[in-house]
Amino acid sequence: NFTAEVVPQAPEDPLFGLMRAYRADQDPKKVDLGIGAYRDNNAKPWVLPVVKKADEILRDDPELNHEYAPIAGITSFTSKAAELILGGVDSPAIKEKRVTSVQTISGTGAVHLGALFLARFYTGKKVYLSDPTWANHNQIFSNVGIPIAKYPYFSKETRGLDFEGMKAALHGAPEGSIILLHACAHNPTGVDPTLDQWKEIAEILRVKKHFPFFDTAYQGFASGDLMRDNAAVRYFVDQGFELVVAQSFAKNFGLYGERAGCFHVVTAPAPDAETTIARIASQLAILQRSEISNPPLYGARIASIVLNDPKLFAEWEDNLRTMSGRIISMRNALRAKLEELGTPGTWNHITDQIGMFSYTGLTEPQVLKIRSDFHIYMTKNGRISMAGLNTNNVDYVAKAIDKIVR
Numbered sequence: 001n002f003t004a005e006v007v008p009q010a011p012e013d014p015l016f017g018l019m020r021a022y023r024a025d026q027d028p029k030k031v032d033l034g035i036g037a038y039r040d041n042n043a044k045p046w047v048l049p050v051v052k053k054a055d056e057i058l059r060d061d062p063e064l065n066h067e068y069a070p071i072a073g074i075t076s077f078t079s080k081a082a083e084l085i086l087g088g089v090d091s092p093a094i095k096e097k098r099v100t101s102v103q104t105i106s107g108t109g110a111v112h113l114g115a116l117f118l119a120r121f122y123t124g125k126k127v128y129l130s131d132p133t134w135a136n137h138n139q140i141f142s143n144v145g146i147p148i149a150k151y152p153y154f155s156k157e158t159r160g161l162d163f164e165g166m167k168a169a170l171h172g173a174p175e176g177s178i179i180l181l182h183a184c185a186h187n188p189t190g191v192d193p194t195l196d197q198w199k200e201i202a203e204i205l206r207v208k209k210h211f212p213f214f215d216t217a218y219q220g221f222a223s224g225d226l227m228r229d230n231a232a233v234r235y236f237v238d239q240g241f242e243l244v245v246a247q248s249f250a251k252n253f254g255l256y257g258e259r260a261g262c263f264h265v266v267t268a269p270a271p272d273a274e275t276t277i278a279r280i281a282s283q284l285a286i287l288q289r290s291e292i293s294n295p296p297l298y299g300a301r302i303a304s305i306v307l308n309d310p311k312l313f314a315e316w317e318d319n320l321r322t323m324s325g326r327i328i329s330m331r332n333a334l335r336a337k338l339e340e341l342g343t344p345g346t347w348n349h350i351t352d353q354i355g356m357f358s359y360t361g362l363t364e365p366q367v368l369k370i371r372s373d374f375h376i377y378m379t380k381n382g383r384i385s386m387a388g389l390n391t392n393n394v395d396y397v398a399k400a401i402d403k404i405v406r
């Protein structure tokens with residue numbers, strides 16, 4: 001039976017442990033910089049106004065029912081999701097019908113379906129993950145039996161990209177390896193390659209025949225510009241790569257709990273690309289059937305209403321600029337405050353980094369001390385969620401960091 005030897009106690013997910021400790025803290029000055037979800041200036045969850053509108057449209061629809069979605073999801077959603085990440089109907093992949101898309105359980109489900117597909121049809125390869133990466137990547141790929149290797153990514157010295165280390169590792173990886181790339185707003189570091197660096201990365205992948213696996217969880221949320229945040233994916237597609245994309249709508253629609261996501265396969269240009277795509281779609285459908293049968297409808301319906309209506313789409317872009325703009329203004333405020341205080345070290349990385357997170361460079365002992373002395377909660381690697389900062393607490397956080405690093 002299930003003795004402790006057979007089923008040992010698993011360690012608690014560090015992020016959820018952090019959230020629990022935060023909730024239990026009674027200090028009124030406490031600050032949550034652990035959460036990976038957007039908060040408004042009052043530290044409250046924000047339902048996007050455009051999502052509220054879409055929700056009303058959905059509820060007013062007399063035809064609405066609760067039948068199963070098709071196995072691959074609702075196509076009004078998946079086709080627009082593909083256009084969004086690939087840059088519209090003029091994408092060569094879309095024009096040449098070299099894309100197949102499957103609706104998934106948000107980004108996590110998309111990474112999982114992609115990993116499962118590769119475990120089945122791209123066998124004997126390792127996946128190379130950035131060091132560090134979103135912790136779940138390790139578990140998802142291990143769960144389907146794909147061996148994991150790492151490539152250097154973050155430079156502790158510059159708190160920016162370790163580009164030389166990354167390139168050397170990609171060069172050194174066995175031919176045909178799977179390379180997991182964060183499309184934008186790298187989690188946890190907030191450090192992205194420049195477009196020129198992406199071009200060099202693409203060249204290495206081409207020479208080494210590596211397989212690009214893009215994970216995109218922050219399109220539009222990072223810079224406020226949907227086309228800027230998909231530039232890396234578009235570049236790779238323009239170069240004719242065969243690739244896959246795991247796409248989440250949790251952050252950019254604020255639909256975290258509704259689990260709206262998509263997995264896309266793009267095949268290389270070829271005369272028989274359409275039949276290749278059909279074969280791939282048929283296999284993905286079988287995998288999806290045994291995993292979840294049919295994806296959930298609500299979040300995908302909301303996103304679909306917005307993505308298919310030009311007026312609502314424009315409003316969504318406005319909402320994206322509100323979120324990314326508030327986060328960027330918090331980056332500026334935190335850096336300015338630290339520089340004003342003369343806090344030892346350099347703080348340009350706070351504004352150089354992009355998206356939800358910043359790797360502050362605080363060490364684990366400093367993270368533990370700022371928690372016990374100032375009730376400020378962040379993950380042990382010194383990552384802070386910029387969304388946890390607001391005009392009411394940014395001075396307090398800056399002063400606490402100042403005290404801690406001195």
Ligand code: PLP
Pocket residue numbers: 036105106107108109134182187215216217248249250256261
């Ligand atoms: N990939 C990355 C890099 C992420 O940061 C996240 C969310 O934090 C996800 C995927 C997937 O999130 P979800 O399953 O909530 O869409």
